[in-house]
Amino acid sequence: MVATAIGYPRPHRHASHRREHPHHPHHVRGGLVAGGAVASALLLAAGIHAPSTTSPVAELRARFVSSVPGSAAELDGAVASLRGELASAELALEGSEARVLDEAVRTRLEALISRGTAALRAGQLAAVLGAAPDGGVGRALEAQLRSAEELAHATSAVDRAVDAWEAEQARIAAEREAAQRAAEAAAAAAAHPARARTGAPAPAGRYVEGIWTSGGQAEIDACRGSVNIAGIAGYLGGAFYAAEHWSCGGRAWAGIGTGAQVEFPGYGVYQVAGQVGGLVLGADASMLPAGYDGYYQTCIDGSSSNMHVWLLTRVA
Numbered sequence: 001m002v003a004t005a006i007g008y009p010r011p012h013r014h015a016s017h018r019r020e021h022p023h024h025p026h027h028v029r030g031g032l033v034a035g036g037a038v039a040s041a042l043l044l045a046a047g048i049h050a051p052s053t054t055s056p057v058a059e060l061r062a063r064f065v066s067s068v069p070g071s072a073a074e075l076d077g078a079v080a081s082l083r084g085e086l087a088s089a090e091l092a093l094e095g096s097e098a099r100v101l102d103e104a105v106r107t108r109l110e111a112l113i114s115r116g117t118a119a120l121r122a123g124q125l126a127a128v129l130g131a132a133p134d135g136g137v138g139r140a141l142e143a144q145l146r147s148a149e150e151l152a153h154a155t156s157a158v159d160r161a162v163d164a165w166e167a168e169q170a171r172i173a174a175e176r177e178a179a180q181r182a183a184e185a186a187a188a189a190a191a192h193p194a195r196a197r198t199g200a201p202a203p204a205g206r207y208v209e210g211i212w213t214s215g216g217q218a219e220i221d222a223c224r225g226s227v228n229i230a231g232i233a234g235y236l237g238g239a240f241y242a243a244e245h246w247s248c249g250g251r252a253w254a255g256i257g258t259g260a261q262v263e264f265p266g267y268g269v270y271q272v273a274g275q276v277g278g279l280v281l282g283a284d285a286s287m288l289p290a291g292y293d294g295y296y297q298t299c300i301d302g303s304s305s306n307m308h309v310w311l312l313t314r315v316a
Helices: 056-065 072-095 104-129 136-190 193-197 217-221 230-236 250-255
Strands: 026-029 043-046 211-214 226-228 240-243 261-264 268-279 294-299 307-314
Touching (some): 072 104, 072 136, 211 217, 230 240
Parallel strands (some): 211 226
Antiparallel strands (some): 026 043, 226 240, 294 307
16 A cells, blocks of 8 residues: 655765666565555565676677687777776675675676686787787687676676665665654553543544444455454454545544544544554554554555554543
8 A cells, every 4th residue: 555765875886987777676565455454564576687688898799709810909999898897897896895685796796807807917918919820819809808798797787786785775764764653653652541541521523433344455445434454453452453545534534633532333432542654565563553442544645655543542
């Protein structure tokens, strides 16, 4: 139901050296019921896909590899290309330290940098010595192009791994923020437990919320009233956990604040003891304070990034 992304600052990168690579989508699964029920924690899947075989370096290699033994001018161009790839790779390796989920991509890039450095030295030497009868320039040219292509692919893989790490840090930060809000709401509600449970004559005109059934997403989507998500209610220790689309009746709760009373036919009269807002995709029932007599959930303004839960205590 709800999906949000809380930003996480990325360390500064040198734009003048790092190439831009297309970002592969990070798919997110699990989380909150579309009508409002909390489900399991989100999972982050960050796919690292095989690099394109039509990179500029690959095209350069294909163009020149057929010209063995090659010319000194071609070798000079390949040496310059490899030198540039090495510079970009070294920057990517340095900038990704402690910022990837799996070190394997960095280990491969580090090994290719060592091989590329050796190939560069050999190419520079061949360029100085000039063409040899055995086609030494051609072999050096091929080595430069192959090494540059491998470095380009490995650098792209490291960049994507850093993107995946940053997305994971954003997810963790979002969960921590939601947990902090829940803890603050629980502390505020616990500050006046006696007053919340003493009971009082129900004021005239209090809001009535009808729970028409227990169930899940299909019942919520039926838009016939709020639905008791029994599994979450049992986990939190409440008599009910009512969830409802904003457009099906949830908007009426916009004006129901802490201290207000709401009647739930068949369950009793409840008073709002606290509220938890802004829950994100992937938050689960543990994000909410347990021990309240009832709960009501909807998405403010129908927004998928702002789920709100009212914490209720029974007064009659």
